[in-house]
Each structure stands twice: as C-alpha cells, then as structure tokens.
Amino acid sequence: MHRDHPEVFPERYAHSSAEVRPDGRRRALRIGLGGPVGSGKTATVAALCRTLRDRLAIGVVTNDIYTREDAEFLLRSAVLPPERIVGVETGACPHTAIRDDISANLEAVEDLEDAVGPLDLVLVESGGDNLTATFSKGLVDAQIFVIDVAGGDDIPRKGGPGVTTADLLVVNKTDLAPHVGADLDRMARDAAAQRGALPVVFTSVTRGDGIAPVAAWIGERLTAWTA
Amino acid sequence: MTVTAAARIGAVRDRAGGTSLPVLAGAGPVALRRTRAAREGWARVTVVGAMSAPLGGDRLRIDVDVAAGARLTVDSAAATVSLPDLAGRPAFYDVRLTVAEGAELHWLPEPVIAACGSDLRMHTRVRLGAGARLVLREELVLGRHGEATGDLTSRLTVEHDGRTLLDQALAFGPGAAPGWDGPAVLGPHRTLGQLLLVPPPALPPDVSLPPLTSLTPLAGPGLLLTSTSPRPAFSRTAAALTRA
C-alpha cells in the first residue's frame, strides 16, 4: 500500500484535508451533508449521485447512527456501485464522528479513494442529527445543511451552527409548504438574517430537476477546487 | 507423594509409507498404548490409566515428536481429572508437541476436569515446521457434576515455521483474576472447547456453528474454533471440522 510510504508528511495527519495524496495526486473534493433526521439528506445524496455520476467519479461515506441503513438505501436505489459507498459507525454519537473525532471518517474517505481509484467528489453524510451538528474542516472542504419545510418554518429563525455557518443551506420539500402551512418567504428572510451572504436553495430534491441548484453549487466548488 | 514424570512419544515415517513409533515411553502415571489407527499410514497412541488424575504437587510432562512425513494421532482413554492436594500445592502438566515439515499430528485428548479445590497449570507448547499439519483439541471442564470448580490455567503457545502463531492463556477458578466468571470472560459457562487446525482446511460454505461459538482464522495459517457451548455441541462441530 502506498498510504504511508517513508516520505510521508506528518502534517498530513495534522491537516487531514491536505490536498495532495501520498501518491502526488490531488485528492477528491469532500462535501459534508448534515441536517435533522428526515430532512432529506440521503435523498439529496442519491439525487446528486444520479445527476453527477456520468460526469464525476463519486464516493459516499454515510454516518447514520444505524450504520448501514442509509448505505443500503443508496445501494437499493443503485445510484452508485456498492464499492463506492461505505458506512461508518459512530458509537451512537453522530456529532462526534464528524466534528470532534473525525479519525474514523478520514479513514473511510481515504480508504475509499485507495480502493476505487481516483475520485472527483466524496460526499460525507452525517447521521440524522439536530441543529447544532457541523463538520470539522479537517474532514470536509465544504458543508451543506439540509432542512425541510415540514420540520417547521421557524428553523431558519432558530439558527444554530448548521443553519448559520453551512456553506450551502438547502430548504427541502418546498412542494409540501402549502400542506404544512410553511411560509417560504419568512424562511428566506430568516435564513438571510442568519447567514448574511451565504447561499440558500429552496427546492424539492426528489421532484423533477429539484437537485439542479445543489448540483450546480457543487460544480462551482469543484471548479474552484481543481483550478 | 508427588510425582515427577516425563513421557515421550516419537513417530517416524517408515519405508512402507506408514508411521512407526521408535519411542514410546510412558513414565510414572502416564501410560502409553499403541492403538489401532483409523487411517492407512497413521499411527495412534492412547494415553491410559492413572494419567487421568494429576494431584497437587505433581509435575507431569509429555513430549511428542513427529518426524518428517510421519502421521500420528494421540488421544486418551478417559478425561483427565485434576484433584486437590492437601498441602494446597499446584500440579503442573506440560505438553510439548513438535511436528516436523510435512508431518501431521492429531492431538485429541479427552477433557481436563478441574475438581473442586484442585489447582492445575497446563502449558502446551507446539512447534510446527513449515508445511506441518496439526489438529489440536483442548476441552476444559470446570468442576465435576454439580461441584464448584478448582483452579485451572492453560497456556497454549504455537510456533509455526519460527513465528508465533498463537499465544493464549486461560485462567479460571477461585484463584484466577477477578471477573473470570463475569460477562467478558466465561460468564456462567463451565466448559470451554477449542480446536486448532493448521493449516486452515477448506471449509464447506455452510458451516453452521452452535451458539456461543466462533470459528476464526488466525493471523498465520491456522483456524481456531472456540466454544463455551455444552460439550456435545462442541464435539459435533469439532468432529465435522476435523474431517473437513
């Protein structure tokens, strides 16, 4: 294995997101997806894979607290070959695995690239969580926070690190807004107040081309990453 | 009165392609009988008699040397019962098995039973040459029927082609480290069976294991069956694997 040949740099371990792999290639862009249970993180990952897989080599690491559930959902929906999807156990603490002790996720991300060859994009999906979960910068290059209108239109107002600091906020299931009495304008105003210039997408990722704005945002990130 | 005794078995391949036993030396309570082997080309030795009762203070030892190309089975006529010593001294039981390149040994003794108040310390050292084959069974039973267990420790050290393949120490009984009968070590179970196979056999894909049992490849060329299931279930599985 080439993982730790003698010339390896200790700082690779300090800065886990070191951009160059030990073999000299630039590693994949890593995007974290977090958000409350049921907001559509896994659906977003599945839709991104379907949209981007013809253009990009993609891998997925899932952190569901019930380890393999999301991985198996992705496998069943056949969005990627099974070897491109790995699960990480989080010891019932999904926050910890993406923020405080990222070592298992780093192993998973690097093993994935080692196993299936060069990747352009690795999506790291957090376990379903609450509003305070964020990804460590040591693990991902950018993060998307997914909430949905059915979870309450006051979520953007409540803020929390996920809503406030995520590089992209996705407000999902907008098609349900009339049914659950969610005020999308209010959500947009609250989000802008919390996030300043950081982008927000209102969409339904499983409807039609609903994933397009998210995929476009990732495309921009990828362009900047490979520039 | 205590006993210090060392018995020896030496097996070599004879010209006819069979196995002969130029060394077959019982000692003290360890009596050895040549018995009929089940398979062509094999020799078989059965440990009989008073061997089945190490007393505190005894130091028993068996050396088995299987030379290149020879094939030997060693079994025993009855379980070995470790009995207490009035002075509270431990008994020692050392087994040294040496299997040369291309030789094969089946070491299949009956269980060792730790009677209440006894203290037996076993050490089995196995040295395997490259390409040697081994089937080794060890069954520990804690206490005779309905009685509390004595102390029983067993260390199994297996060297294969100069590298340590397995080094394992088991310690059960009132003198063992705390927690030995707790949920991490042995729990309420009172038997432990192990079967070591070197090299690992090709298994039928649907090996079914009884509960409380694992079958796991070692880091080197070996396969280890470990079971705290009652004896009949272990014996069936062990027999099936020995044939595999």
Add this chain to the structure above:
Amino acid sequence: MTDLTERTAGAGAGAGAGAGAGAGAGTGTGHRGPGTAAGRGAAPTAVVGATTAPDAVPRTDAAARGSGVGAEDAARGSGVGADDAPGSGALAALLLLSDGRFPAGGHAHSGGAEAAVADGRVRDAAGLADFCRGRLHTAGLVAAALAAAATAGLDPLVLDDAADARTPSLALRTVSRRLGRQLMRAARATWPSGELDGLAAARPRGAHQPVVLGLTARAAHLRPLDAAYAAAYESVAGPATAAVRLLSLDPFHCAAVLARLAPQIDTTARAAADAAAGALTHGPAALPAASAPLLDISAEHHAAWPVRLFAS
C-alpha cells in the same frame, strides 16, 4: 458483593505497592542516571524541531527505561508521570493521551459492551463492573503490557506480531489495527516522532493499537508504566462510556464503577510494566497472553451484525 470483591483486591494491591516502595527505594534512584535527566531535560525544546529530526531527541536507552519501571515508580510512590521535573509536560501528556476526547477513534468502539448488552450479559451497573473487571485482567492486561513494551523500546514490529498471536479473533485484530491507524494519525500530529513515522510506514494498514499507544507514549516522553496505565484505563473506560449510551445507565454510576476499579487498574498497569521489563530481557514470550473467550466469540458475532451502533 461487587464492592466486597473490589475492596479485597484493592487492599491486596495497596499492601503490595507499599512493600515495593520500601524495598525499591534504594535501587530506584540508581536507575535514573545523569544521562536520563539530561535526556528528558532537553526534550521540550527538541520536540519543536522533531517534525523533521525526531531522532535528535536524546533518549534514555531502552534497557534502562525498561528495567527502571518497577523500582523507579515504587521509589516515587504514585508512579505516574514520566518526569517530575517542572515544565517537562509529561504528566499532562498522559492526561491528554488518556482523555476519552483525544481524537483517536475510541468513541465509536464499545470494547465488546454492545454485544454483551445485546446478549443480556450486561444489564446494569453491576454487570458493567463485572464486565470491566474481566476485560481489564485479560485484554486490558495484554494491551497494557504491549504498550509498556513499546514505550520501553522493544521493536514495535516484534510487538505487532506478538499482538497478532495474542488476538485469535479476526474481528478483534481488524479493530485493533484500525484503531492503531487512527491513533497513529492523532499521534503523529500531536507528538511527531521518527519512530511513529517508521511504524506507520512499516504497517500501512495499521499496527495494533496498543503498540501504537506505547510508541506514542514514548514520543511524548512518558514511561512504560504510563503507557500501561493509559491502556489499562482505556480497556475499561471504553466499555463504560458505551454502556452509558447503550443502557441509558446513570453516568454517575458508571463513573463510580470506574473509580472502584482503580486499585485493580493500578495492579494491572504495574503487572504489565513489569512484564514489559521482563520482555526486554526474555523477548515477547514474557508478555502476558490472558484471553477472554466471551470477548473473542462475541466480537466475531458482533462483526457480522447488519446494523450496529458501535464499530466493535
């Protein structure tokens, strides 16, 4: 019942340590030669540059470190902390290394507790105490001895093989190597050392965690006994933390379970450090090989579960 056992064992440990302190005081000072003091004194400044030239850090020679284990710590009484020179930072390094929040992956491992809870072997704090006791004196002792031996300067690759031979369960070997690699990542960022780099290069899929732990302790200028403490404590703290999550145990009860185990953690760490000192002379065969059949068997079963919260 549970408490009684603990106190009995604790009393024995206390008496033993007391006797050792008296007997060892004379020899203990003898082991700490001027070379040792100079080596350690130079360490804090050398560490800064250690990223590129870790070998510039003067080291106590392996034999002295190893043989000093028993006597040295007995002479000092508490026995913890590599260097009591003010400002050496070694005691704080031990706290950092043993902290459950040290980012080396332990939080996702239950040390067999998840399987034990699922089987009904552990249902409450008393069961957890019993589980931890058994694990401490088997897997914990072996891990502590391997770690201490690595800190003492035994060849980590020899120890890695010794760990293989002492870990018949494939599931547990896999976990140990995975955790070893995760710890290696954290260790190289925290206490960069040429020895850690060397082991990482020689075992790219991960060396066994206790070996990495011992080498990390060495890089942090800790002593073999310190590494043994870290490993022994970790062998029970992991399952205890997991049991809090798995059984919704009262965390105060869980902390009390660990506190009552403290005397046995002491005896285990000392026994491990003594064995490591013996292994410097007699080789890795002198290291303990205590085995826990239920941990081995249930680890194999747990690894095959389709859904689980903990990686082991």
